[in-house]
Amino acid sequence: MNQEKLSKLTNIFGLDLRSLAIFRIGLALVVMADLFSRFRSVSAHYTDQGVLPRQVLHPNLFASFIAFKSANNSLLHPWYWSFNLLNGSLLFQVFLFIIAFIICLFLLVGYRTRLAVIAVWALNISLQNRNPALIFAGDDVLRAMLFWSMFLPLGCAYSIDSALNSNPKPLPKRVMNAATVAFMVQLIFIYTWSAAYKTKSELWWPNGDAVYYSLHFDQYATEFGHFLLGFPIPILQILTFGALIFEWIGPFLIFIPFRTSFFRCVAIISFILLHIGFELCFAIGVLSYLSIINWLALLPTEVWDQAQEKINIQSRKGLTIYYDKDCGFCKKVVHGIRTLLILPGTPLLMAQDHQSIYEDMLEKNSWVVVDWQDNRHYKFEAIAYVVSLSPILSFLQPLLRWKPVMKGGTKFYEMIASNRKVAGNFTKPFKFRPLSINSSLPFNLTVLVLLLLTTMWNLKGFVDQTVARNKEYRDNNKKDWILFTRNFLSRRTFQYIDIIGYLTRLDQSWSIFAPAPPRDDGWHVIIGTLKNGKTVNLLDKNSPLRWEKPTLRQRRQLYQTIQWRVYYINLNRAIGQKLYPYFVDYLIREWNSQHSPDQQLESLEIYFIEERTVPPGQQQPLNKKKVWPKSL
Numbered sequence: 001m002n003q004e005k006l007s008k009l010t011n012i013f014g015l016d017l018r019s020l021a022i023f024r025i026g027l028a029l030v031v032m033a034d035l036f037s038r039f040r041s042v043s044a045h046y047t048d049q050g051v052l053p054r055q056v057l058h059p060n061l062f063a064s065f066i067a068f069k070s071a072n073n074s075l076l077h078p079w080y081w082s083f084n085l086l087n088g089s090l091l092f093q094v095f096l097f098i099i100a101f102i103i104c105l106f107l108l109v110g111y112r113t114r115l116a117v118i119a120v121w122a123l124n125i126s127l128q129n130r131n132p133a134l135i136f137a138g139d140d141v142l143r144a145m146l147f148w149s150m151f152l153p154l155g156c157a158y159s160i161d162s163a164l165n166s167n168p169k170p171l172p173k174r175v176m177n178a179a180t181v182a183f184m185v186q187l188i189f190i191y192t193w194s195a196a197y198k199t200k201s202e203l204w205w206p207n208g209d210a211v212y213y214s215l216h217f218d219q220y221a222t223e224f225g226h227f228l229l230g231f232p233i234p235i236l237q238i239l240t241f242g243a244l245i246f247e248w249i250g251p252f253l254i255f256i257p258f259r260t261s262f263f264r265c266v267a268i269i270s271f272i273l274l275h276i277g278f279e280l281c282f283a284i285g286v287l288s289y290l291s292i293i294n295w296l297a298l299l300p301t302e303v304w305d306q307a308q309e310k311i312n313i314q315s316r317k318g319l320t321i322y323y324d325k326d327c328g329f330c331k332k333v334v335h336g337i338r339t340l341l342i343l344p345g346t347p348l349l350m351a352q353d354h355q356s357i358y359e360d361m362l363e364k365n366s367w368v369v370v371d372w373q374d375n376r377h378y379k380f381e382a383i384a385y386v387v388s389l390s391p392i393l394s395f396l397q398p399l400l401r402w403k404p405v406m407k408g409g410t411k412f413y414e415m416i417a418s419n420r421k422v423a424g425n426f427t428k429p430f431k432f433r434p435l436s437i438n439s440s441l442p443f444n445l446t447v448l449v450l451l452l453l454t455t456m457w458n459l460k461g462f463v464d465q466t467v468a469r470n471k472e473y474r475d476n477n478k479k480d481w482i483l484f485t486r487n488f489l490s491r492r493t494f495q496y497i498d499i500i501g502y503l504t505r506l507d508q509s510w511s512i513f514a515p516a517p518p519r520d521d522g523w524h525v526i527i528g529t530l531k532n533g534k535t536v537n538l539l540d541k542n543s544p545l546r547w548e549k550p551t552l553r554q555r556r557q558l559y560q561t562i563q564w565r566v567y568y569i570n571l572n573r574a575i576g577q578k579l580y581p582y583f584v585d586y587l588i589r590e591w592n593s594q595h596s597p598d599q600q601l602e603s604l605e606i607y608f609i610e611e612r613t614v615p616p617g618q619q620q621p622l623n624k625k626k627v628w629p630k631s632l
Helices: 003-013 017-039 042-046 090-109 113-130 137-149 178-198 210-216 223-228 233-255 260-281 287-296 301-311 328-340 355-364 379-388 394-401 403-418 420-427 441-469 481-489 492-504 552-558 562-571 576-593
Strands: 320-323 348-350 368-370 376-378 520-530 535-537 601-612 623-631
Touching (some): 003 178, 003 260, 017 090, 017 113, 017 287, 017 562, 042 113, 090 113, 178 441, 210 223, 210 233, 223 260, 233 260, 260 287, 260 301, 320 328, 328 348, 355 368, 355 376, 368 379, 376 379, 379 394, 379 403, 403 420, 441 481, 441 492, 520 576, 552 562, 562 576, 576 601
Antiparallel strands (some): 320 368, 368 376, 520 601
């Protein structure tokens, strides 16, 4: 392949290492936010004393952490696995959360990045498989993007790994291999397969009422979403058609072979605005933030180069840092500072090679920073000066130069400078290692096979749902490519291949508000009768029993996390029949453990007030259903 064609392909299918670094940082922050959200209900959702004890998930767990075969009424799919299933105690679950959070910090700073992202992926799958009743679209997206992240060079910029890169050969600005292609294709799949599902519902096409029904679903809706409901129906229909068409067409803007950077920026900005709109209208956890971060991974090289050119002012270009070559600790620190403060290209030189600098280093017992006017800076004041040149942290300069901070910082610097051997013990784990980008043939073939498996899984899910929703297919009255594909992918060979999908959790279904927005809205009322005869509101122990529709604010107080929100939604789904007995046991156990003997629960009743969304202009009926009678 000639150089011109290779450059063109790299421009279309390549990703900038700096964009991948921003994606890594954002991904780590999203995973940490997700962990924090889940940790708030760690006892309720992940222990045997919670809403879903381990034995309920699967009666025959192989080695205590993987579902090895099918079982009746099992909530855990065969070949799903979870480290969280090894032990049902609160202490063990907290331990796993702490480990996951620490590894996320490694991913955030880019330390042993490849190993960190593999560990984060595994622990994320473990958490998701531990309680399938909490899974929603954001979890599916996170799981998929973490998987492909394992094959991407996320640690080659703005990371500890890049700061300690000992490879004399400079890394390229942009990388193109099977992993970058797979990442981009996966991103497209999220939208195009979702759009494909939506075309199967008349609410999206041709009626155009999907936005109306989506905003009426109070389990997700926000105040701004309700505000949009006040607009005329034709406006909501335009929003419906616009969203559907954009999900079909928008993702492919990144592959336009001419003016690629321009059209890619158009796609990035458009999808960021789309997800900001989603976040304003719906309470959907980390989904919007994660989706925005996914698109930032596609920022073109030209954007970074132009930004670099603008910030590359004379004072930054003239900066030089000198360190003691006999101090390994000093060398690691200056490399880290250059990376952390985003000052690429700043010369890091050994003081011993420059007589005048070396004399100053010995006299001041300090590193030496020389500015563009040949002024020399030492100790903590040098740190303040270098920080002032950072394009992202320069705002800290006034704080660092504040007299008390400067005085304390100087004393701290002198203490470290006098005890460099002791300080070096803290940087021993951080070793200089060569960084390289894997584009070998076995690597690319492996990734492409996994991408093919992902494509097959998405296609299989689409045709299976199409057949399930169409009576003509089920009665064998309609035979076309849908039925042929379904029969072909249902062969025993593909069933064996499916095991890889289950183990890696590449089993995907992009069905948020698809094929149609949910219309089975409503709310729960849970009544507890105590031994002393009093009745209590078990959903809100501090409020009297109420049957009226809760406000959006009251819903936020009830659904303190997205996981609780999804759990209550699933109670009203088919899976709810399996969940209710253990949810009731959890409510009883929680109440009785916190109250005196005369205030123990005598009985418990759960009602669901169904408020099914009706077409525009019709009055919404309410249907009170008793979903759980329980006597103690």
